[in-house]
Amino acid sequence: MGELILVVTVFLACAVEAVEALTIVLAAGTSRDWASALQGTAAALLALAVTVAAFGPAIGMIPLGALRLVVGALLLVFGLQWLRKAVLRGSGYKALHDEEVAYRKEVDAAQAATFGGRGMVADWYAFTLSFKGVFLEGLEVAFIVVTFGNNQRDVPLAVVGAAAAVLVVAGAGVAVRAPLARVPENTMKFAVGTMLTSFGAFWSAEGAGATWPGSDTSLLALVPAVALLAVGYTAVLRRGNDKTTVVAAASAPVEGGAR
Numbered sequence: 040m041g042e043l044i045l046v047v048t049v050f051l052a053c054a055v056e057a058v059e060a061l062t063i064v065l066a067a068g069t070s071r072d073w074a075s076a077l078q079g080t081a082a083a084l085l086a087l088a089v090t091v092a093a094f095g096p097a098i099g100m101i102p103l104g105a106l107r108l109v110v111g112a113l114l115l116v117f118g119l120q121w122l123r124k125a126v127l128r129g130s131g132y133k134a135l136h137d138e139e140v141a142y143r144k145e146v147d148a149a150q151a152a153t154f155g156g157r158g159m160v161a162d163w164y165a166f167t168l169s170f171k172g173v174f175l176e177g178l179e180v181a182f183i184v185v186t187f188g189n190n191q192r193d194v195p196l197a198v199v200g201a202a203a204a205v206l207v208v209a210g211a212g213v214a215v216r217a218p219l220a221r222v223p224e225n226t227m228k229f230a231v232g233t234m235l236t237s238f239g240a241f242w243s244a245e246g247a248g249a250t251w252p253g254s255d256t257s258l259l260a261l262v263p264a265v266a267l268l269a270v271g272y273t274a275v276l277r278r279g280n281d282k283t284t285v286v287a288a289a290s291a292p293v294e295g296g297a298r
Contacts, residue, residue, distance in 0.1 A: 044258055044262070045197060046196060048200070048234040049200030049204070050201070050204045051204070051227055052231045053180045055228060056180050058208055060176035061209065063172030063176075064076055071168075072162035075163070075166045076162075076166070077169070078160055078166055082170050087177040087178065090181070091185070104246050104248075107190055108243055111239045111241070111245070112239065112243050114242065117235050121235060122236055125269070129277070130273050130277040180201055184197045190242055233262060233269060236265050237261045240265075241258060241261060
């Protein structure tokens with residue numbers, strides 16, 4: 040069961056990053072030059088491969104206890120940030136993230152930039168835009184794979200989850216040639232935030248010397264507990280937001296004044 044949780048967590052986390060990278064590449068390709076955008080994507084993937092090959096094995100040399108303590112703390116930070124945003128969006132205190140809007144912003148910025156190439160690259164802007172987007176989001180994917188894989192001592196399984204996410208998102212992008220605006224990203228971020236927070240608490244406690252009842256199987260209770268807590272916060276905040284809206288509407292002046 041621990042292997043299944045590992046694959047699902049890595050898949051969801053990497054899918055979110057892949058959707059964001061795909062949005063950038065599609066914006067560069069459709070508004071500028073597809074060849075340059077794909078060249079930037081290929082260059083970013085090559086740079087990522089070199090980076091992971093150079094620094095990835097070093098993480099595996101860190102003692103497991105220290106690794107779990109450090110990575111667990113980092114995952115707690117990231118996971119709680121993702122959960123905070125998901126809860127605020129779910130309760131109406133923060134606008135939902137819209138990939139269509141993000142896509143249009145990237146397209147507008149790309150169309151406003153001047154055209155110009157360098158060497159074999161026909162459009163340097165499209166190249167650099169795709170490179171930066173894929174490389175930065177790819178670094179996050181690599182971090183997820185390396186840390187989760189090394190902590191669970193099963194890097195190949197983490198790679199499978201990440202590869203599946205990238206292939207699914209890339210395949211959908213090629214099929215529709217548009218941003219995946221219908222992907223319920225806030226729901227995905229809620230799920231990923233829950234997973235990261237749960238794994239972070241689990242690994243940091245183990246790294247500090249604590250022992251969980253049932254070892255990895257305790258995640259089957261920890262993950263739902265974190266999810267229920269986040270859902271509860273969302274419900275409470277949504278109720279408070281609804282009351283604030285009603286009070287504000289009731290106290291608003293009537294147009295034209297009292298008669």
